[in-house]
Amino acid sequence: MAIFEFKGSEFLGDVVSVDTRRVWLNVESEKLREARVGRLVAIKAQSAVEEWLIAIVDKVVKRAFARGESTGGDATGNDAEQELNSIQEGDSYLKEDNKVRVTLIGTVRAKLDDRDDVFTRSILTLPEIEAQANTIEGKALESFMGIISKTAQGEHALDIGHFTMDPNARAYLDGNRFFQRHAALLGSTGSGKSWTVATMLERAKDLPTSNIILFDLHGEYSNLDYARHLKVAGPDDLNKEDPSLLFLPYWLLNAEEMQAMFIDRTEFSAHNQVMAFQDAVTAAKKEQLRLENKLDVLNAFTIDSPVPFSLDAVIDRISELNTEMTQGSRGIKQGNFYGQFSRLLVRVQSKIKDKRYGFLFQAPQSLHSYNAFNNIAASLMRYRGENNQVKIIDFSEVPSDMLPVIVGLVARLVFQLQFWTAPKERQPIAFFCDEAHLYLPKKNDSNPIEKRALENFERIAKEGRKYGVGLVVISQRPADVSETILSQCNNFISLRLTNATDQAVVKKLLPDSLESLVEVLPILDIGEAVIVGDAVLLPTRIKIAPPQEQNCPKSGTLNFWNEWSAPDKSTTFALAVENMRRQSRRAIRRAVLVVPEKNDK
């Protein structure tokens, strides 16, 4: 049975010029209506077996020539506008010349390497001049989309939804390629990013040993009951023994992360602070290694080695330098660093005591043992057993000033652990980075905190493939996300994108031949996406299937009008005030609160 049998009514036009993937068709004016941007066309190829080149309409040019004018110019339609401008009012038109530009996206073939009716993204032969192009619609569209689905439906197919063009045709992503070379999921607020994530997680959790970490910045995904939930401990959680709480003891920070945490670069003595701090930390870590009798570690030791150490010892050492008096030639004098570290000490002390940083500095004692890192590593990366494939880390209580360092820290730890795992034992792991603009911003050299996160993620973007670490970067503000990271992504899922600056970013990321896809970005439906990259066969509109689980991500958006129509909540502002002071939303006896009395006598 033939792949396509066109009856003549689908005829669109003849090929008049070919330039690599771009093909111009000559189209009669009554046919021009059929040439809608985004439509698929098939061009018969000269081949022994049935073979069709498939293309997408990306430009339609209609032009007219005044009497006596030449129809000269190339067939590329570039001069169309110029010629239209030259037409004077009152001219009577002799001739219309209509061109349609299409972009070749692949080939369907009746036979290819033992398989029947296959679609491939390669262009096996270029179209002949005067070859006929037909629009693919109706039955032809059905059978073509059937071939697409069948071709993509292999062992590693990730079922993502259906094609907008044909609701019966399932759309699959190549699950290997999608995660191997990183992906970006972009779309304005409310366009369906979180639901798309949930759909992907649902598909992944059905694989017995999938391994995914989702960074959840607002606790949006806390409902998903097939996932293992970890929450970076908030002010309320300190002292709790709960395996779902994630503590990241300060000694996991590397030298640069510590600096971002404690050193104020604008201070005159910043350089000396860094030096003194690093020396003190190195000494404290070495001391610990000696106590543990870890000689081989001691030999290979660097300041970045994640070894528990006593922060008190570090503070003592720096205080000592800060108040040191030395013997000079004319008696006792102030030491070299006298008074230089006073601010540093204040900063360190206040961070240590701040409950919001409790997950770093007030971790349970058991997490400061030499072997504690093993448990932290397992809690981040364990994937065997029920509900362990998808791990959702809730960062909602991490203070926003430190968020990039902390997200970056988790990503770095996982990447390094993966790096140091024997290749045979390595299980590929993917990070889903929701709200990436918050911690992977465009390069901003003035902020050392953001720089830390960026460097950790840039390393993963560049080297992750080798060690089986994939990124899925998710954002509503692609224009604010690091270009280095985005440019490393080989697959793009773009949902509706209304902002022109953001559209421009996507346009830059698309191959030239597909730039016209940008035009549909603002008009996509909720949950509808354009997917481009090596993981998809057909760069076209796909309606993403909503997640099946009842418990979808909660968007956390309050419905103003509904809330304003609902009964009074008897909000106690005094309680909020007290919570703010004690850094906790836990219940409190109302009697403790002093209810403001009316002052009028």
Ligand SMILES: Nc1ncnc2c1ncn2[C@@H]1O[C@H](COP(=O)(O)OP(=O)(O)O)[C@@H](O)[C@H]1O
């Ligand atoms: N694929 C989809 N199919 C149907 N409805 C969807 C789909 N994706 C999103 N929605 C609807 O849009 C709302 C917002 O989606 P969400 O994923 O939270 O957006 P975003 O994360 O981009 O802000 C959802 O609550 C849901 O009602």
Ligand SMILES: [Mg+2]
């Ligand atoms: Mg969201």
